[in-house]
Amino acid sequence: MEFIRRRIESQVLSLTGLAIGGIDYENPPGDPGLFGPDSVCWGVHGDFTSMLVGGISALLLQALHPLALAGVWDHSNFREDLLGRLRRTGQFISATTFGSQADAQRLIERVRSIHLKVTGHAADGRPYAAYDPDLLTWVHVAEVSSFIKAHLRYLNPALPDNEQDRYYAEVALIAESLGARNVPRSREQVANYLEAVRPQLRCDERSREIIRVLFSAPAPSMLARPFGALMMQAGVELLPDWASAMLGLQQGPHQRQLIRFGVRRTAPVLRWAVRSGSVHRARRRMGLPSR
Numbered sequence: 060m061e062f063i064r065r066r067i068e069s070q071v072l073s074l075t076g077l078a079i080g081g082i083d084y085e086n087p088p089g090d091p092g093l094f095g096p097d098s099v100c101w102g103v104h105g106d107f108t109s110m111l112v113g114g115i116s117a118l119l120l121q122a123l124h125p126l127a128l129a130g131v132w133d134h135s136n137f138r139e140d141l142l143g144r145l146r147r148t149g150q151f152i153s154a155t156t157f158g159s160q161a162d163a164q165r166l167i168e169r170v171r172s173i174h175l176k177v178t179g180h181a182a183d184g185r186p187y188a189a190y191d192p193d194l195l196t197w198v199h200v201a202e203v204s205s206f207i208k209a210h211l212r213y214l215n216p217a218l219p220d221n222e223q224d225r226y227y228a229e230v231a232l233i234a235e236s237l238g239a240r241n242v243p244r245s246r247e248q249v250a251n252y253l254e255a256v257r258p259q260l261r262c263d264e265r266s267r268e269i270i271r272v273l274f275s276a277p278a279p280s281m282l283a284r285p286f287g288a289l290m291m292q293a294g295v296e297l298l299p300d301w302a303s304a305m306l307g308l309q310q311g312p313h314q315r316q317l318i319r320f321g322v323r324r325t326a327p328v329l330r331w332a333v334r335s336g337s338v339h340r341a342r343r344r345m346g347l348p349s350r
Contacts, residue, residue, distance in 0.1 A: 063332075064332045065330035065332075066282075066326065068106050068333050068334065068335065070148075070283055070333070071107055071329060071332065072336065073279060074142070074145070074146070074149075074279065074283075075113070076148075076337070077150075077153070079146070082150065082166075084153075084157055084340035084341045084344060085157060085340045087159060087340075088344055088346070089344070090344060091345065092163055093232065094229055096341070098229055099218075099223075099225045099229060100156055100229045101338065102210075103342075104152060104153070104157070104338070105336070105337075105338030106154040106210065106326075108213060108214075108326040110206060110209065112209040112213065112290055112294055113207075113209035114209070115290060115293070115297075116205040116209065116325075117201045117202040117204075118273065118294075118296040119270065119294060120201040121198060121296065122262075122263065122266045122269040122270070123266060123306070124194075124259065124260055124263075125263065126185060126187040127192055127194050127263060127304065128269065129181035129200055129265075130179070130194075131347065132265055133179045134177045134282070137272060139314060141272060141276045142276070143348070147278075151170060154166045154337075155167065157338055157340070158341070168237045170237060171190070171237060173188035174188075182264075190312045192241075195234060196239040196242055196243075199233070199239055199242060200249060200252055200253065203230050204253070205248075207226055207227075213323065223246055225242070226231075227245055227248070227249060231244050253299070257301065262306050262307070270308070289321050289322065292310070292314075292318045293319075293321075293322050295310060335349075336350060
């Protein structure tokens with residue numbers, strides 16, 4: 060059984076930012092990072108399955124914003140190295156959540172410097188810049204609203220409303236550190252924000268290409284192929300109904316039930332197998348049991 064557990068764990072960790080290296084989550088001892096183990100975001104961001112589902116859903120949602128998508132389109136090699144892009148995004152989220160204060164700040168500064176170089180014009184001719192405070196807010200809200208939605212669906216549906224609001228207030232720190240403005244800090248503010256931004260969203264040829272790349276990306280191994288297909292469908296299933304309709308990715312009620320059933324059967328196995336993820340290492344840094 061230990062061999063099987065380690066095999067599953069190695070497959071899981073190969074998909075995360077830990078595969079890149081460069082962050083020592085176990086040092087310096089006692090450093091709480093930006094949030095600490097009592098934060099809500101440690102609980103939300105520490106579950107691989109729900110974070111993967113939420114991350115896929117967030118990518119699909121972000122593809123509906125032409126200006127945000129233009130930066131990815133012009134300045135990213137996502138077509139050739141989708142897994143690498145996902146790993147880098149995962150590393151930023153993990154390091155800013157679970158890393159030491161120094162590592163978290165270092166990655167924030169690195170991303171800020173990268174954003175300064177990501178400028179251009181969208182397909183409709185409008186200028187864009189990755190450091191645009193409004194675009195940063197959109198990317199942030201698309202991510203964190205998807206993360207908490209996946210957490211409620213697949214890990215802790217009983218998370219109290221006030222704790223959900225605390226989550227949004229906590230992670231606003233990261234968005235604001237990157238330069239975002241008017242960042243929503245509660246469930247109500249997030250809902251109002253998404254309703255207000257909808258007129259700016261559209262599904263165009265670039266959006267459909269993002270979908271094609273996501274769904275045709277090769278699995279990192281034969282073992283991961285069925286799991287990856289399930290996670291992709293779960294990411295679609297997590298989308299707001301209006302977003303899945305815009306993307307042309309609607310699913311029937313029976314299909315949605317099967318997807319949720321599949322994820323709920325898979326997640327406990329992964330939680331059993333993974334014992335050295337970012338959250339486990341950070342808890343060791345704090346002198347806490349890994350759980």
